[in-house]
Amino acid sequence: MSSRTTFIGAVEIGTSKITVFIGEYTGRELAIIGHGECSSRGIIKGAVVDYKAASECTHSALEHAERDAGERIDCVFLAQTGGHLEGFYNEASVNVKAADNMIDRGDIRTVCDLAKSKELPAGRMVVHHIRRPFRVDGRLVPTSPENLVGQRLEVGYWTVHGLEQRLADNIHVIRGFNLEVRDLVLASLASGHMVTTPEERQHGVLAIDLGAGTTDFALYRDGVAHTTGVVPVGGTHLTNDLSIGLRLTESQAEKLKLRFGRALVQVRDKNEKVWLDGNFAIGDRQFPRLAIEQITATRTWELLEVVKKRLGGVFTPESCAAGVVLTGGTAKLAGIAEAAAKVFGVPARLGETPSWVAENLRDPGSNTALGLLYYGLSAQNERPPPTRRGGGFLSNVKRLFASS
């Protein structure tokens, strides 16, 4: 990144709301100078289903943030979520070329290219290649293996890919505001980066971002994201279950969920009832509290079980010493940490926004957008200068001559 001041927008197009933060990046420091939010329209489970409505509300949030900051955004880091995102692990190994077995840059480049070269099904595109630590003759090397001596160099990549159309839709919503999308960042990586510490990531931690339409998770090991995933179930499903189970409108169900919903059943008295509004007006009704808790707890438990099932054998209590960290808007549901602890069999806690974030921005629902700025910038700084695949103009001309 250049040393001049850049105004970076972090945009999370979520199912319930669109969050925008503007960071002023001087090349060394980042300061959050603007914030904008807007209720989502035209977005279901993180996917754009109505381009016009989604564009309007996203652009409205961007305008709010720019007004708040008093600056124009130069480029955007965009959070990416949705059920279409999948991941796989691929690893490769090479024999070290040099006679003295000293690993050079060529060996590293070869093994990395090999590990990333797995073909994708048609219509799918890579969103992230997350590198796991190198291994030299089976020995773990947390940093670069250059100049180390060994016979065999191994590396693995967790590759996250998604549907081209869905990715393009999200990008075009931002481009409709005439802004460049500088980077796409998985929502789970952004929020996970925000609520976990480097030590926790080193020891192993599972970060779960419970959103309205999706639940994103990232399992960290050895300081890097080991496995990521998205479950297309979120807080709106709890609302929907309440709505169906208690015969309520969605807004009424949402109100009950926020006031009385719990991730673990606590009420023992079956006859305890709660008022819908509590103002005794016409239409105000009573509902059994136990029913509310049972519905929300069942769905939450199920959701956490799905996450555990998606992780499969990768997740073991031993490999997740730092436990589970929960964040996202639905993480505000009472008792969710206890529920997560029971499901995963490890300690669980609610993710805390770092103390250097301003008080008014410390909300579990904002962690993804905040993390976007920090994760996005650190990824930009770590990334080598971009090289065009297939070469530039000169290479194309050379190829022309070669083929003729």
Add this chain to the structure above:
Amino acid sequence: MSPSETTAPLARSWRDIPQQVKPRAMSNEGRRRLVFSALKTAGALALLGALGWGGVAVAQILREGPKKVPGQAEAAPIKDIVLVTDGALDRNWIVRTLALPKNATLMGLELYQLRSRLLVSGQVRTASLTRNFPATLTVNLSERLPVARLMAQMGGESPHPLLVARDGVVFDGVGYDSAATDALPWLDGVKLARQVGVILPVAGMETVADLLAKARLEAEHLYRTWQVVSLARLESDGEIEVKTQDVTRIVFGTREDFFPQLARLDLLLDTARAQSAAPLREVNLAIGAHVPVAFDGLTAMAPAAGNAERAARPAKSPPAPISINLQLNTKL
């Protein structure tokens, strides 16, 4: 084998998605931003273009010869000469002195030569000439102020009046009101010398100018009566002699500040006027608190440390020198 031969092509990345969006797919704000950025780009390109064009034009002119740069200005004759001065010289004098040819052009002028022509006149202290394109020559002058005048006769010339500035420079004095120059005292006891046709500055003129300035400022009623200032004994005795309408000879000393001498003179003249009908002939202020004076019709004076009353009274017979001790009376 090179790495590219061993590895399969990388999978397509989200970065391969084209980010171009048609304007119709943009929101109003997006279109506004698009127009703004297009204008910014166009402005930057126009600026670059203008700079490039300017650079090419300058390079071309320089290649053709630096003398052709001001060709247009050189072709146009001077239309006007503007004079900015702090003194009495006027535009006619400038035109006369510069004596520019009729079709002179700005770029054809030798400004240093013209400047030295102006500086020949002692009245001009500094001069600067500026070309103001397309056809105006601006002359900025700073002039000397005359503090005295003298009558000069050099060689076989007929005597003619000249003015003298504070720094001793002697000049003709052009453009002054005659009333102003007539009020200046004449200089006497000055030997003028010429070098390469130019009169050399009068030595010691700064001291005289100090006296005249002090008199003009502090005792204007006295200064008005001063007719001749003699520098004859300035170098040898450190004395300046002044002849006024009322007193034939007033001697000022240069070793003491002129202000107390002027004050003594003023008091003395007032006292003498009040107590004696005889006009004063000579006053010597150069010897300190004791001021020898001489009256017309009286003979030599003798210094006496008496009071002013007695001293100012003219003696009847035999005529005796009179001296006034002003220190007692004026407490200067």
